[in-house]
Amino acid sequence: MNLFDLSLKLNGFPIKEARPVLKEIQILNDEKFKNYIENQRTTIVNYHLKHNPFYQSLFKDAQFSTWNAVPIMTKRDLQHPLVNRLSEGFSEKNVYINKTSGSSGDPFVFAKDKFCHALTWAVIQDRFGWFNLNFNSSKQARFYGIPLDKKGYYKERFKDVLSGRFRFSVYDLSDATLENYLKKFKTTRFDYINGYTSAIVQFAKFLEQRNLVLKTICPTLKACVVTSEMLFEDDKQLMEKQFGIPVVNEYGASELDLIAFQNPQDEWVVNSETLFVEIIDADGQVLPYGEEGRVVITSLYNKAHPFIRYDIGDIGILSKESTFQKPLLQKLIGRSNDIVHLPSGKKAAGLTFYYITKSIVEDDGNVKEFMIEQLDFQTFKIIYVSNQELSNQQTKTILKEIENYLEKGLYIIFERQPRLKRSQSGKLKQFSSLLNKI
Template sequence: MPRSSDTAQTSQDPNPPNIYQKFAATLSRTEWLSRADLDSYRNHLLTRLVTFASAQSPFYRERLKPLFRNGPEPNLDAWSEIPLLRRSELESDIDRINPVQIPQDVGAVSTARTSGTTGAHAEFRTCMLARIAAEGMMYRHYCWHELDLTAPMASVRFYSSSQRRYPAGITEQNWSAVRPGATHHTIDVREPVGDIIAWLAQRAPKYLLTFPSMMHDLAHHPDADVVAQLKLERMIGISEPLIPHIRGVVEKRFGCEIAQIYACAEMGCIALQVPGDDHYLGCEETVFLEILNDDGEPVYPGQTGHVVLTSFYNYATPFIRYEIGDYATLAALPCPSGRELMRLQRINGRSRSALLTLTGQRIWPNEIPLSEIAALLSSPRFQIRQPDKSTIEVIFAAEKEKQPASQQELGALFARLLGGNIVTRLTPVDDMTRTAGGKRELVISIAH
């Protein structure tokens, strides 16, 4: 935790670095630690966190007993015995999860809430220390991808207030707490795509931060040339998994790379895309990232498993072994950069983001022939729904003066993909809708 002296100005240094800069400087060193040193760094933070949570949280006092069965010092060898924290428990037991007392040196405490992708929003508390950690990882991402922190950025994302609307949005002078001062234009992702394009043209940002589904909408809009003429130097993807199909379409259309971030409201950054590579490296100095199989054991390289997270720095609402509901695939090979941080091949998404074959195997979006489906539909914007294993419904934005393929052709495609006879329904709509949190899911499967 930061000491009071960390933020105090001294006569020797009239312009000391802010606390965000100090933490970011630490991260610039720790990203090159050996695997053994990373494990030691993690265990030090875990020991401090679980000792605090066991003493101050009624919920964790019981939950963490396996770590303390031999005395007051936690035995992290028993880590796998700690039950996973479920979203339902976060909602029902938040008053018992929250600590009775919060250390003063974690800074100001505020209330936040989950994204609500699969249901109602759940509220939790966060603290300044956790925000410093999250901003430090965002700064790492910006540095990896060589962003100019004095240049203007536009953010098109979900905002809970109704203030960031077209035509004005809100313009601030800060998109990095580590290096503040750059112009930051913001607007809500739920605004019409045409209005967002007009807004971008007026503000001419150098970088655009938004959802991959919004990037896809921009690329296929009749006014996409307006965005292309901005000559964006980088797009930063957030909040949704970035699949190769969307990456290819967007990068080709706008001539700039996408730098993807894997994050969530509860943790901040979880993993960051590596420059020149579509793999991700875990934010291991701020989050303990576990990828577990259905038996609760760590997966092997190349395997896909459940994402389980522990936040090292949120002492206001401790998240310890929190199963967020996502799946990810562990990379088979280490990072070519030489960094020994956990490397992920892919962020797969939620369980409902995968189609189920007739034999119960998951087919993730990166394995679905999306380009072929778009061609058969004569529409690039669609959503695949699977109410049961043998039924597929394709919702698509009908393109004027174009006839979609017959249900028979799409049925044959899904029969090959899912391994048997499939009932396929096509449902044209005027436009594709977003969730209350502004997201759009490519696949929604409730089959089991």
């Protein structure tokens, strides 16, 4: 029985109607596809200009003229009551409602009309199908957080049953807990792993310490799909080695759709069917393929709520090999608010610290996880979980590398903790700056 499709139908999401629409888009040739995108962009802008007073207030011109003149939306623009942002004909009773995780510092509640949400699931099912995974029949090992309140907890557990998945909590990643997770893999015919990158990496390290390959324990495994957090190349290699299956990088946003998904050829394919993705500079100008900038996304089908030229808060690059129909994400660098501001005035990506410390502190397997906080312009804290404290030599090496990569005169605090603080959803933020809170 197709329980997953049935659950979508019972909630009013017309998945059977959405799939043919997606297929019709996918069979278009290059020229017709470009026309489709341009027409759909115009259609969604004009729809919201006609039916959405909130969007009208953001739009400076009374009429839609050229695409580049369409205003760029930010998350802070959307921090108003949802009822004030919905289009005419939509209410909180006839839309899909959810909220963002708040990892960008600007959380908000959003809505999708039900057909748009069904299209979202059609795209997700299509991409997972690249690896012969079926939401109605494939068993998922899910490394995610879960609400701790009674109602939220049982709601998620019920959804797990309908979706054919078993949830492994990411709040406790001790060896004893991971040992129990391993036992579950021995007795369950899982088809794939899905969840937060950092938690799944921890499971791979656990297997490495025991010299185990997961596919020999659970032969039915086909793939591992990681999401929500940065995937580093050496972590990917570790997971593929210890799991014995392909590791697939997913990039998505709850308020939009699945944004990009790696195919079996290891290309990070951007969703061009239901989204239009642009890379822009600091002045809002569209950058050519191959250049780094802010990721701006348009939801082509959401009539309930406008997400048009929406600055998602990420920094990325579209490959020079991209086409209108098949854009390729070359690199996702991180969140635009995860920027290191140094005393000299220099700026750097927050992940610079992560790259500097990662190879050093993980070299001997002592350090399990770590994260970096910027406390003020000169002070940074490296918080880590380990079997033993970092040696003087290790901390000296890290300090030297920080000088090489960034600048001299920075004050670094090393703090060992029994576990790292995750968000309520279970995500791990690898770098965070407190400067905007000072």
